Amino acid sequence: MSQASRVLNATLRNKIMSADEAAALIPSGVNVGMSGFTGSGYPKLVPAALARHINKHNQAGEKFRIGVWTGASTAPELDGALASVDGVEMRLPYQSDPTCRRRINAGEMEYIDIHLSHVAQFVWFGFLGKLDIAVVEVAGIREDGSLIPCSSIGNNKTWLDQADKIILEVNSWQNPELEGMHDIYYGTQLPPNRMPIPIVRPGDRIGEQYFRCDPDKVIAVVETHSPDRNTPFTPPDNDSRRIAGHVIEFLEHEVKKGRLPANLLPLQSGVGNIANAVMAGLNDSKFEHLTAYTEVLQDGMLDLIKSGKLDFASATAFSLSPDALANLNANMRQYRDKILLRPQEISNHPEVIRRLGIISMNGMIEADIYGNVNSTHIMGSAIMNGIGGSGDFARNAYLSMFVTPSQAKGGAISCIVPMVSHVDHTEHDVQVLVTEQGLADLRGLSPKQRAKVVIENCAHPDFRPALREYYERALHSGNGRQTPHILDEALSWHSRYQKTGSMR
Secondary structure, eight states: OOTTOOBOOHHHHTTBOOHHHHHTTOOTTOEEEEOOBTTBSOOSSHHHHHHHHHHHHHHTTOOOOEEEEOSSOOOIIIIIHHHHTTOEEEEESOOOOHHHHHHHHTTSSEEOOOOHHHHHHHHHHTTTOOOOEEEEEESEEOTTSOEEOOSBOTTHHHHHHHOSEEEEEEETTSOGGGTTOBOBOOOOOOTTSOOOOOOSSTTOOOSBSSBOOOGGGEEEEEEEOOOOOOOOOOOOOHHHHHHHHHHHHHHHHHHHTTSSOTTOSOEEEOSSHHHHHHHHHHHTSSOOSEEEEOSEEOHHHHHHHHHTOEEEEEESEEOOOHHHHHHHHHTHHHHGGGEEEOOHHHHTOHHHHHHHTOEEEEEOSEEETTSOEEOSEETTTEEOSOOTTHHHHHHHOSEEEEEOOSEEGGGTEESEESSOSSOSBOGGGOOEEEETTEEEEOTTOOHHHHHHHHHHHHSOTTTHHHHHHHHHHHHTSSSOSSSOOOTTTTTHHHHHHHHHSOOO
16 A cells, blocks of 8 residues: 555455456446546546456457446546447446547447436436446545545445445545535435435535445455546637626526525536536626535636635536636635535435526527427437436426527527427426527417517527528418427428538
């Protein structure tokens, strides 16, 4: 054991080995639950070693594939490494790696896109089959054998509980001052014995600071010192700033109407540049004493904490740029009392989201004129990343907003279309649509009323006349006037793009 070792339990210290030795303990055909959530807290060495192990089998003509379950997306050292050697039979629940995406869309890898709040309970219910092995990164192992969580929680509690065998990566790069920033809830029961989750404020602690771990299930411990992989966010462009402006103006209007308190309700925002632009807008706004109950904590929310605008944030993981991550690690004591990391089954739990009255803001690929949203598929068939946690929040939020620029691919694609090519969030779960053109408040509107507001407020001017014309012809087509459509033309914009490279 090295002097800097964080493996303090004597029994588990005896199980320290190399990543290659640990990877060799993973056989073909098993399901492996791996830690990791949006580039934070994923195992750094074992997946790469496993990819090398798989490649040797490939070269010998032996097929070697596993099922990979995670919290959400990970990093090239995990998803990319395993996908590059065609080592993944089934992937769930969310991914963003280009090699992984290419194999999925080529039909070379099976993929299940699933609400993030459902993953843990589906494993407990037995819906996904047996979880054979867990590979989980932690910040340390205490003398009593309990595990110090790191920069993400995700589904790690469930992996440790449900897996037959466990491989631990103990990463000394993880800031030791993360200890105490976690809230691991062990009160979840299976139906029909479920009890209410006792969270009534974002900062409520209801669990433990550490993971429980059966030492008899641990087959290997690998010591690492490797940073999380986080990529820089693009600075907000004009469209992002305009979208943020529309959101802030809307929230101010809701406060004036008495539908929101002066300090708003707990915020949730998805991953991306627009989300960070909205947070920057909040930082420049008059709002004070904000809170967040969200899935990931991005640069924008960290800036809000730093400025004193955000009193507290609950999440399941960090998703920070390199600069923001450096700031967090350098000032952990400043942030530690204002941030809590929970299992994603709690951070995304519908019951808690509904109780707290979350203001939900998520990105989308496209929306149609009636308010249905596609947030996962390109042209109806090719997966982009996955639904992530947006559905958990959208259906149960106090306010459900979806944001996107009004057009893409240099103006070749309209992000407001007659009918979405894939539905992730139905019109019943979408309250507000926002583009740089404006905001469509869909609450209390019938489909025909929604269509007019979406077209006039959110569509790009270059596509607005064609949308108006489609709607008017559909309205008078005699095919039903509750939600007017011309079925032969509803997806013609997508077909035209596939044939010509433009929706125009």
